[in-house]
Amino acid sequence: MFSLLKTDYKKYKKYGGSFFSIIFFTQGFWAIFQYRFASTIYQSKLPNFIKKVLLFICLIWQKIIEITTGISIPASVSIGHSFYIGHFGNIIFNANTSIGNNCNVSQGVTFGVSGTNERRGAPTLMNNVYIGANAVIAGKILIGNNVVVGANSLVNRSVEDNSVVVGVPAKVIKNIEKNPYI
Numbered sequence: 032m033f034s035l036l037k038t039d040y041k042k043y044k045k046y047g048g049s050f051f052s053i054i055f056f057t058q059g060f061w062a063i064f065q066y067r068f069a070s071t072i073y074q075s076k077l078p079n080f081i082k083k084v085l086l087f088i089c090l091i092w093q094k095i096i097e098i099t100t101g102i103s104i105p106a107s108v109s110i111g112h113s114f115y116i117g118h119f120g121n122i123i124f125n126a127n128t129s130i131g132n133n134c135n136v137s138q139g140v141t142f143g144v145s146g147t148n149e150r151r152g153a154p155t156l157m158n159n160v161y162i163g164a165n166a167v168i169a170g171k172i173l174i175g176n177n178v179v180v181g182a183n184s185l186v187n188r189s190v191e192d193n194s195v196v197v198g199v200p201a202k203v204i205k206n207i208e209k210n211p212y213i
Contacts (some may be wrong), residue, residue, distance in 0.1 A: 037110040039063050042133075046115070058100035059116030065089070065096045069106035091194040105162040110134075111158070118164075127153035131160065133213055136183070139165035157192070161212035162169060177210045 043053045043060055053060050069089035075082060089106060099104045101120040104110075108124045111132035116122060128142040132177035140162050144153050152171025156162075160174055163182035168174065173189045180186055181197030190196050195205040 032069050035112050036064065036067050042113045042115045046117075058102065058119035059205070062096050062100050062104055062116060062119075062122075063110075063114055065092055066104040066106065066110065068110070069093060070108070070110075073106035074127035086119075099140040129155040131156055131158040131176075133158055134160045134162075135213060136162045137164040137166075141167045141169070143167065143169040154186075159210045159213045161173050161210055177207060179207070179210060179212055 039060065040053065042059060051070055055175070066143060069092070072082065072085045072089055077085070086106065090139065092103070093103070094134055102116060102122040104124045105126040107126045109129040111130060111134070113133040115135045117135060120138045122136060123136065123141045123143070125142050125144050127144070134156055144151065146152060150171055152168065154168045154172050154174060156174040157176040159177045160180070162168065162180045163184065165182055166180045166184045166186065168180065168186045169212065170187050172187065174180070174186065175192035175194065177193045178190050179195040180201065184197050184201040185199040186196060186201040188199070188200065190203070193207050194203045195202050195207060
C-alpha cells in the first residue's frame with residue numbers, strides 16, 4: 032500500500048503540488064489515499080469477521096470521501112502505480128474496473144458497465160492512459176497502452192495501443208508514439 036501511495040504522491044508532486052497542498056487540499060489524492068487503504072484490506076487475508084468490520088468502516092470512509100469530493104472508487108477496483116486524478120468531481124468507477132500504471136483521469140469521468148451477454152462488463156485500461164474531462168468508458172473493453180481519450184468522448188469499443196480517440200462514439204483520429212499528457 033505505502034509503495035503505491037508513494038508513487039501516487041510523487042505524481043501529484045510532479046504536477047506542481049507541495050506536501051501541504053497535496054495532503055490537505057487535493058481531493059483526488061484524498062480519494063486515492065482512501066482507495067489504497069480500503070483496497071489493501073479488501074485484498075488481505077485477515078480473518079473474515081475482522082475483514083468485514085474493517086471493510087464496513089472503509090465503506091463509511093469511502094462515502095464521506097464520495098460526498099466531499101464527488102469521487103467514488105470502490106475497494107475492489109484494480110489501480111496500478113502512479114495514478115493521478117487531475118480535478119475532483121463526478122468521477123465514478125465501476126467496482127470491476129481495472130486500471131494499469133501511470134494513468135491520469137480528469138473530472139467528470141465514468142467507468143461503467145455496459146453491453147449484453149459476453150460483451151457485458153467493465154473496462155480495462157492498460158498503462159499510460161489519459162482520460163479527458165467528462166469522458167465515459169463503458170463496457171467490457173480494453174483501452175491499450177499510451178492512449179489519449181478526448182474530453183466528452185464515449186468509448187464503448189476497445190482501443191489499440193498508441194491511439195488518440197475522440198467523439199461519440201469515440202473514433203481513432205491519430206496514432207502517437209508516446210502519450211503527451213502523462
